[in-house]
Structure formats: structure tokens, C-alpha cells
Amino acid sequence: MAVRSTLLDRLVRGLDKASPPPAKGETGFYTDTTVCIGCKACEVACKQWNQLPADGLEWTGNSHDNTGALSAESWRHVKFIEQFPDGGPGRWLMMSDVCKHCVNAPCHEACPTGAIVYNETGNVYIQPDICNGCAYCVAACPFGVITRNLLDGHAHKCTLCYDRQRDGFVPACAKACPTASIQFGPLDELRERAQSRVEALHGRGVTSAYLYGASETETYSALNSFYLLIDKPSVYGLPDTPVHPWLHMKGDYIRAVSSGLVAVLIALIAFLALRV
Ligand code: SF4
Ligand code: SF4
Ligand code: SF4
Numbered sequence: 001m002a003v004r005s006t007l008l009d010r011l012v013r014g015l016d017k018a019s020p021p022p023a024k025g026e027t028g029f030y031t032d033t034t035v036c037i038g039c040k041a042c043e044v045a046c047k048q049w050n051q052l053p054a055d056g057l058e059w060t061g062n063s064h065d066n067t068g069a070l071s072a073e074s075w076r077h078v079k080f081i082e083q084f085p086d087g088g089p090g091r092w093l094m095m096s097d098v099c100k101h102c103v104n105a106p107c108h109e110a111c112p113t114g115a116i117v118y119n120e121t122g123n124v125y126i127q128p129d130i131c132n133g134c135a136y137c138v139a140a141c142p143f144g145v146i147t148r149n150l151l152d153g154h155a156h157k158c159t160l161c162y163d164r165q166r167d168g169f170v171p172a173c174a175k176a177c178p179t180a181s182i183q184f185g186p187l188d189e190l191r192e193r194a195q196s197r198v199e200a201l202h203g204r205g206v207t208s209a210y211l212y213g214a215s216e217t218e219t220y221s222a223l224n225s226f227y228l229l230i231d232k233p234s235v236y237g238l239p240d241t242p243v244h245p246w247l248h249m250k251g252d253y254i255r256a257v258s259s260g261l262v263a264v265l266i267a268l269i270a271f272l273a274l275r276v
Pocket of ligand 3: 036037038040041096179181182
């Protein structure tokens with residue numbers, strides 16, 4: 001009897017779920033692109049902390065960018081945008097790109113295995129051991145953030161340094177940034193700080209400064225990693241108006257259900273007509 005109950009206990013214990021950790025205040029990033037100097041310390045710190053492989057030293061031909069894009073191996077990507085307006089002096093826009101940790105993340109909704117979760121600090125986190133490599137999240141993300149690692153087949157992206165946050169440390173990229181272009185902290189504080197910076201820039205004549213993703217729009221949720229930009233989002237390779245994929249799919253579902261109903265109706269009419 002004792003052996004039976006021990007065996008049963010062992011079988012059932014595996015199905016027990018640990019209680020989730022209690023929710024803490026939401027954290028995120030505010031990235032002020034106007035003070036980024038393109039040093040790539042953030043990229044390197046991310047790779048070093050997360051033990052991600054180097055991208056190689058390919059010459060992309062795109063200014064000083066040798067990373068190219070965010071990927072399963074590059075969770076930070078510093079973009080270099082060289083502008084030469086007609087008659088005016090040239091300028092360089094630089095922006096350290098990362099997962100936006102969307103408040104309502106399409107990657108999270110598309111994942112069929114529950115591998116993508118919101119952790120206790122409200123960050124979007126992929127559990128690679130639960131990911132089955134279906135790549136639904138890759139297609140769902142409107143910012144092109146996630147890809148699959150070719151070696152393990154799993155999807156990977158920025159974890160917002162979940163491991164460091166749990167131990168009370170600032171994410172590696174924010175810690176390494178020498179100009180405070182990447183600022184980490186509680187979201188309310190970050191939004192306030194970002195708004196004051198926009199106002200300060202307007203006061204200094206930089207009237208094009210604005211926040212991208214700090215609040216929700218009609219077609220997309222707010223981003224917990226938001227940006228201060230001084231040109232159109234598309235100039236930085238961001239969608240001007242991000243759209244949640246569900247908004248496209250709603251019409252598809254309505255069309256599919258309506259055509260199904262019409263088909264049933266036609267079959268019913270044909271059936272009744274044949275019986276007469
Ligand atoms: S940016 Fe993409 S990968 Fe990051 S949370 Fe949003 S949908 Fe997911
Ligand atoms: S938060 Fe951590 S994982 Fe995310 S980009 Fe920064 S260093 Fe990399
Ligand atoms: S570390 Fe800071 S200043 Fe350097 S590239 Fe990254 S965001 Fe820009």
C-alpha cells in the first residue's frame with residue numbers, strides 16, 4: 001500500500017504547477033535616440049551577458065551597421081541612418097533597436113504552446129524549452145523582432161534581462177550605455193521622464209521630437225519599450241502605423257463564416273428543391 005501511494009505521489013507530483021511569482025511593478029525601456037552615439041556598447045553587453053554568438057564582421061555597406069537586423073542571435077541592433085538633406089548639413093540618426101515588449105503582444109497571442117508569457121514585471125518572455133519552433137510568433141510580430149535559431153530551432157529575443165532583474169540589477173544594455181540613451185525602470189517614471197525630454201527639446205527648437213509607442217493607438221497597444229524619435233518612424237525602419245494582426249484577421253474570419261453559411265443555405269435550398 002505504501003509503495004502504491006509513493007508511486008502515485010511520484011506520478012501526480014509531475015503535474016503539479018508551481019504558483020506564479022507575485023506581480024511586481026511593470027518595467028521597460030525608454031530609448032532617447034537623440035543622445036545615442038552609435039558606440040554599440042549595448043549590442044556587445046547583450047551578447048556578452050546572454051552568451052550569444054557574434055554576427056561575423058560582414059561589410060553590409062549600410063553605414064557602420066555590421067549586424068543588419070534583430071535576430072535570434074542579436075537581441076539588440078544599433079541602426080545608423082545617414083541623411084543628406086538638399087542644401088543643408090548632413091546628419092546621422094542612431095537608434096538602438098530591441099523587442100518592444102508590447103502591452104498586447106501579437107507574438108504572445110499567436111504562440112500555440114504557451115512558450116511566450118508575460119512575466120511578473122510585465123515583460124514578454126520566451127521559454128525556449130516550451131517553444132516547438134512553429135514560427136507563428138515570427139509571422140505575428142509587426143516589428144520583425146523574433147527569428148528562430150538555426151541550431152536549436154527555437155525562437156529567441158530580448159528577455160529584458162529577466163535574470164538580472166530578478167537579482168535587482170539593471171539590464172546589461174542599459175547598464176553599458178554611456179550616454180543614457182537606453183533608460184530602464186518603472187514605466188510610469190519613464191513616461192514622465194520621456195515627456196519632459198520632448199518638451200525640453202521642443203523648447204530648444206527640436207520641434208520634430210516625439211514619443212513612439214508611449215501610448216496606445218487605434219490599431220496597436222502601447223509599447224513597454226518606447227522611443228524618442230526626431231523623424232518619421234519609417235526612417236528608423238519602424239512601421240509608421242503598427243497594426244495588430246488580429247485587425248486584419250477579423251475580416252477574414254467574418255468572410256469565412258459568411259461564405260460557410262451561404263454554402264449551407266445553398267445546399268439546403270438545393271436539397272429542398274430536389275425533394276419537391
Ligand atoms: S515587439 Fe514583437 S516580439 Fe516583441 S513583444 Fe511585441 S510582438 Fe512580441
Ligand atoms: S535587456 Fe538584456 S536581453 Fe534585452 S537587449 Fe538588453 S541586454 Fe539584451
Ligand atoms: S550603448 Fe547607448 S550610445 Fe552606445 S549605441 Fe547603444 S544606445 Fe547608443
